[in-house]
Amino acid sequence: MNAESTLFCNVNILDGTGAQPYRGDVLVRGNRIDRIARAGQTCIAHDLATNVVDGGGHRTLMPGLCDAHTHITWNNGTNLHATTALPIEEHLLLTIDNARTYLDCGYTMCVGAASAKERLDVVIRDSINSGRIPGPRLLASGMEIATTGADVNPSLTADGVEEIRKTVRSVCKLGVDTVKLSMSGEQITGAALNHETFFTDAEVAVAVEEASRRGARVCAHARNQHSIKLCVKHGVNIIYHASFVDEEALDMLEAAKDRVFVAPGLAWLIMTCYHASDWGITPEAAEQMGYVDELENAIESMKKMHQRGIRVLPGGDYGFAWTPHGTYAKDLEYFVDLLGFTPMETILSATKLGGEIMGDPEHLGQLREGYFADLLLVDGDPLRDITILQDRDNLLAIMKDGAFHKAPPSAEARIQRLPRFDHLRVVAA
Ligand SMILES: [Zn+2]
Missing domain, CATH: 2.30.40.10 (Urease, subunit C, domain 1)
Structure with a gap:
């Protein structure tokens, strides 16, 4: 109609x-x-x-609603690296399905937080905008950029200022809205861990410089306080996870609260801790990997950020087997039940702040x-x-x-x- x-x-x-x-x-x-x-x-x-x-x-x-941490190309699988092996034809079709699912669930705004293949987000965004397929307003991302030995998701690998510069330029050439940096680790990898930081000051600075030059924004997988500080210091304004903070990180985030957005991706932590047994991750295994500790820290960190007026948005890293597409609004329940947001504050995080993170607060949210x-x-x-x-x-x-x-x-x-x-x-x- x-x-x-x-x-x-x-x-x-x-x-x-x-x-x-x-x-x-x-x-x-x-x-x-x-x-x-x-x-x-x-x-x-x-x-x-x-x-x-x-x-x-x-x-x-x-x-x-707005989902601030969207992987529209994730296929509800258990292994992201297998996602990259999907033939492009099937991958495109399932990404079209995912785009429609976001809209079916009431999500009209999505912030791309890395694509499994270089052009998929961009092609889907353009097809949505031209009216060819149904989907949310989407900030398209490219593939995540990681340094050697630190790829958490399907990534392009680059080391040092000049390689990062070149890689950001090649990602921006595709027409992305966001460039994603894989700045800290992830326990499930067993190799690159959440307390480790994989980018230097100079590498972050050059990524932001190059992306800004091309009109793209930089977002980051940043679980620990060191990576969060790198983000704030160098202008990475969309910070994902941010589970571990110290006073200095909180002070820096607060001082930058008019430009910084934080999206914790709670669904990933909660479901990995307690609802992933069917995929071989029992609660005991999750605790041993450190996810229970991280979840507890993330909850406390988000409460502190909320008290300080730092913008915290829903967006749960959906698209894994145990965080399947279509369950996005679970995040809103977590904000109320775990983070102590009122329902009104939660709605505002998913709507008004959605307009802000989409970069159009005068028309969206x-x-x-x-x-x-x-x-x-x-x-x-x-x-x-x-x-x-x-x-x-x-x-x-x-x-x-x-x-x-x-x-x-x-x-x-x-x-x-x-x-x-x-x-x-x-x-x-
Ligand atoms: Zn993610």
């Missing part, structure tokens, strides 16, 4: 500004939110819109007049129960750029197939 203009009436508006939800109407024209009317003050005439969607007074209309119409109509109130966002059936409508990816059921469909949508009526579909 192509929505030239859509009126969502009688909805609870959770606008992503931090304001409490309020009842009202929202008019979408083209790809923008045109007007918002608060119930009791004004209303919007129904004949202004080609489509009218009635929220029945209890459905929530909110901005689409909030439900405000003039913003892009990336909207979710939710059956219920996520502020009362954040877990309702995990069930796709609760997303009654998903709109991106003013067009329905998932249209609310038509009146006919309501009678024939979807009796649960009693109060949702489409006047003209």
Whole structure:
């Protein structure tokens, strides 16, 4: 259904500004939110819109969600290095599926955090943007860049200032939005560990210098305090994991909080610790590898960052066998249950801060007049129960750029197939 203009009436508006939800109407024209009317003050005439969607007074209309750590090319496998061996044809098809899955789950913004093959993210981003395939707004990444002996994921290897410069240039030439550096280790590798740091000051500095020159941003796998400090010092503004911090790292992050984003990737830690036995990683094995220790540290670190006003965003490293695609909204539950965020703070991290990390806070991440119409109509109130966002059936409508990816059921469909949508009526579909 192509929505030239859509009126969502009688909805609870959770606008992503931090304001409490309020009842009202929202008019979408083209790809923008045109007007918002608060119930009791004004209303919007129904004949202004080609489509009218009635929220029945209890459905929530909110901005689409952001996943800050996306691997759209990961294949739900157990071994990332096997992912690189996938033939490109099959790999492209599964990446197209993953792109659609993000949108099916209400994610309209994704920050690419390394691609398993050099051009896959870029091709998928361009295909989404041209309308050829459904998917979120995507910041495309290239393959991760690692130094010798320190590849955590499928990576390009480069050492020293000139090799890093050349590699960043070759990645940027592909048209990426983000360049990923593999700056610290990962316990599961058994070789490159989380407390080890694999980049020098000069190597980080040159990566940022070259990426900036080409309009790309740098993100990093940085689990320990040394790698975090390298990030802040040299302008790597998207920091993944950041599990281990000391006071100095916290002070540096706080001083840079207007430019730095942190995404801990909690799902990876939690699922590896407690839910990966089917793939040979028992809780005992995970503890021995150091993941329980890391998870405990990550939780404490994120609480401290949150207290200091450092921007912490959901995005859980989805796409492994035990963190499969489609389970993205589990991260929101972790923010509430483990990090002590209120449901409102969690929603803001996934919406308003999403607009900020996407680099377009004036148009993305909030439900405000003039913003892009990336909207979710939710059956219920996520502020009362954040877990309702995990069930796709609760997303009654998903709109991106003013067009329905998932249209609310038509009146006919309501009678024939979807009796649960009693109060949702489409006047003209
Ligand atoms: Zn990752």
